[in-house]
Amino acid sequence: MKTDEIRTRTAALMPRLLTQLDELVAIPSLAFPGNPPEPMTQMVETLVRMFREVGFADARAMPVPHGYPPVYGEIRGPQGSPTVVLYAHYDVQPAPPEQGWTSDPWTPTRKADGRIYGRGAADDKSGVVSLLGTLGVFEGVPPCTVRLVLEGMEETESNLEEFVLAHPDLFDADVFVVCDMGNLRVGEPALTTVLRGDVACVVRVRTLEHPLHSGVFGGPAPDAMMALARLLASLQDEAGDVAVQGVTRTDWDGGEFAEADFRQGADLLEGVELTGTGPIAARLWARPSISAIGVDMTSIAGSSNVLVPQASAKISMRIVPGTDPEAELDALVAHLRSHAPWGAQVEVERTKAAPGFVCRTDGTAYAAAREAMTEAFGRPVVEAGCGGSIPLLRTLAQVAPRAEFVLWGPEDVARSRIHASDESVDPAEIAGIVAAQALLLQRLGAS
Known part of the structure; x- marks a missing residue:
């Protein structure tokens, strides 16, 4: 597919993707102790259904010794094609009233600025629907082998690292695409290369x-x-x-x-330096x-x-x-x-x-990601960092030492306010990342 066709398919998918985002935001998927387990169970069932619909026929909750399960699935690509693991997480931060929300955090709300507000609208349910959209572009038949992993305890005491170490064969990959980041500003593509x-x-x-x-x-x-x-x-x-x-x-x-x-x-207070x-x-x-x-x-x-x-x-x-x-x-x-x-x-x-994490930037997958982002957003890509640490990345690098990492997502840093009140996402960022991921998979499959 040419870039224009991928953009056209992405645009056609967006109304459904935003409806799916609404459905996910409305589920208070809090993995923190003391919260009821029923929303987490509902979230897992919803995700399994959604990802089966886009081609992951074996999408399922994986058994773990404790905590909430990751959702896993695989679509085999052409023989000899690279293996790509797509990652996002479905649990969210709490949204207590004292944070000062101006709308109900569990009701996806569209405001005059065109953004969608709600807890998890950006971090990281926008990443989840971006993965749905990417598979939708290919109508469930991607050009390379794709494995899906949706973590359920990223915001709390993660159980995914020990799951990876117990099942390294599931994560034997050439490329890990981590859809839990964002551009610095809307419409200006950025690849995250370092994490403190x-x-x-x-x-x-x-x-x-x-x-x-x-x-x-x-x-x-x-x-x-x-x-x-x-x-x-x-x-x-x-x-x-x-x-x-x-x-x-x-x-x-x-x-x-x-x-x-x-x-x-x-959102510094007036006069604060x-x-x-x-x-x-x-x-x-x-x-x-x-x-x-x-x-x-x-x-x-x-x-x-x-x-x-x-x-x-x-x-x-x-x-x-x-x-x-x-x-x-x-x-x-x-x-x-x-x-x-x-x-x-x-x-x-x-x-x-x-420790922090430093991505390789001299590999073929990283080069393909830069090209994909440039085409999807129509602007040159900059490199950015992230203040947070993601210990999972080091574990993935341990079990798949040859793999490259691509870190991006729809959570634009300047406006998304992840973990804070009035968290939001710009639908244009979701569309851009869907197209970028589709272009990346196409390039990787061709290679």
């Missing part, structure tokens, strides 16, 4: 044997929460760059992320970032006029792709132990050390 890693620890600061009356002892006796606050403040310099000695910083030579687009996507120095893209994908993602001490409701003897914080640090996570965590732990004020006692518990 993530290290974390819990730091506990102690200054007193027990609480003390702040009126009697306050002043000379150090409060643990104030000591912790000073320790946390030492992790960044005045500009907001990470101030931990020994943590790796590099440069970024891919696509740039305009500050205006970043501000729009981040950006933190860090250098280009936005470098700060996001080539520099470390650090956050205190949780703090334990006396609650406001339970507070009284006492000095706090102990306070704790969980610290998460995103690290540069390609670095050793244990070494980066070592540097963070050393900083915390050496920067406590007033001789406060510090204990550090290491909780996570996940």
